[in-house]
Amino acid sequence: MRIVITVQHPGHVHFFRHPINELESRGHEVHVFARENDVAIDLLEAYGIDHEVLAAESDSLLSLAAVQATYETRLLRRVRRIGPDVIAAIGGVAAAHVATVLGTKSLVFYDTEHATLITKLAYPFADVICTPACYRETLDSGQERYPGYHELAYLHPDRFDPDPSVIEEAGLSPDDEFAVVRLSSWDASHDVGNGGFDDPRDVIDRLEAAGLQVLLTAEGTPPADLEPYQFTTPPECMHDLLAYADIVVSEGATTAAEAAVLGTPAVYVNPASLGYTAELEDEYGLLFGFDGADRHGRALEQIDAVVETSPGTWERRRARLLDDRIDVAAFVVRRIGTLARSHAANRSTPATGTSYR
Structure with missing residues (x-):
């Protein structure tokens, strides 16, 4: 499987680092693209995660739109060359937009109900939106609830043992x-x-x-x-x-x-x-x-x-x-795998009467 993961915040690095390691250990191809934000790049380097930085950090709300546009444009170019089976992200504005343009699958994880700008820009384009079971919004389509929190993707005792x-x-x-x-x-x-x-x-x-x-x-x-x-x-x-x-x-x-x-x-x-x-x-x-x-x-x-x-x-x-709650990292790996395999199967089986070159 070919998988793209996007990172725009330090919390995204924590959330995806165990799934990235597991997917790579199983022989899958994982590409990580990032935008500078706080210590996100420092964390990627500390955890030894190969990545490419596509945009600088925005220094104000006014500059955020320009930075996001640059990030999406560069992401589109990189992802077009990769041809992934799925693009996964938290929030997922860029991931959902790029996946829609390229006809691949997008998998968005989110837990912040009041971030309405992000949800309005991402949700209508996302194929699957995974939210904690306690997420207060019920979405029109594509929503999948799971019994956990983002933080349990990296702080579940199966994943984290504190160092005294x-x-x-x-x-x-x-x-x-x-x-x-x-x-x-x-x-x-x-x-x-x-x-x-x-x-x-x-x-x-x-x-x-x-x-x-x-x-x-x-x-x-x-x-x-x-x-x-x-x-x-x-x-x-x-x-x-x-x-x-x-x-x-x-x-x-x-x-x-x-x-x-x-x-x-x-x-x-x-x-x-x-x-x-x-x-x-x-x-x-x-x-x-x-x-x-x-x-x-x-x-x-x-x-x-x-x-x-x-x-x-x-x-x-x-x-x-x-x-009561699950190891969310294991859920992320399963969900990425299911969606990626589905896309790969559809891509390898052309519809009747359609010719692919």
């Missing part, structure tokens, strides 16, 4: 209790009009008052008074820290969900409630989401409640989650 040495590399000792705080830049297309904490300094103070050391990671430049809390770790080691943290406080949904599926309680402050963040909260009690005018104060109170809860509580809740 990362704790010392971050400047902590194994006995230290610590929190990871993730601040967002709020410049993505689906972040317009949204915001998180009123003052992140209050979060740091509340965590330190509870006896926790604080590791801060921020998109963009954090407030000057918070710079001493910033830490540096290779991007591929971030999940190890999330696994060993006592609490994660995040303005980003992905980081909050990653912590939750690892069994680390996550306080999530963002006006955007998603199907998966709601399920991780309502069904499993591993994530606590806050929005509205009073989100800042209520989140600070929840930090206190989490710190006072026995660690065994989170372990039991995670165990129940893993009983």
Whole structure:
């Protein structure tokens, strides 16, 4: 099988890296094309994934359209030469468009209901759209639901075993209790009009008052008074820290969900409630989401409640989650294989009365 996978965000690298390795180990031909975004290229290189970068990173919403156009144009040229059986992507705007033009199959994975610009541009052109079972939208056609989350493609215990040495590399000792705080830049297309904490300094103070050391990671430049809390770790080691943290406080949904599926309680402050963040909260009690005018104060109170809860509580809740949910990487491999084989079979069997040269 010939497979194309597109990457436009660091999370896409994590999601596809195990499927890429499995497909290649089975002898299939996998081509990865990327657009620069945050540390996406660094991750591809860290994981040893062969790839080609087709476009630079956009520095504003205004430049995003031009960058996307360049990316799609170059992707079309590359994919036409490859002649793949399937193009797979998260979000899948470029993948769905290029597949439609070339008459190949597109397989889109997505979990973000409020990213309406992406869904309007991608969904009408996609052949199959795989969404978590908790995804709130029911699509007109092509939707396939599965019992899992994107994060379980790389953080399921069959795929991930945290490395304790990362704790010392971050400047902590194994006995230290610590929190990871993730601040967002709020410049993505689906972040317009949204915001998180009123003052992140209050979060740091509340965590330190509870006896926790604080590791801060921020998109963009954090407030000057918070710079001493910033830490540096290779991007591929971030999940190890999330696994060993006592609490994660995040303005980003992905980081909050990653912590939750690892069994680390996550306080999530963002006006955007998603199907998966709601399920991780309502069904499993591993994530606590806050929005509205009073989100800042209520989140600070929840930090206190989490710190006072026995660690065994989170372990039991995670165990129940893993009983209910699948290894998503294995699902991705199966779904790519099924769609690619279907396309390959159709391509090799011309319709009656049709001549192919």
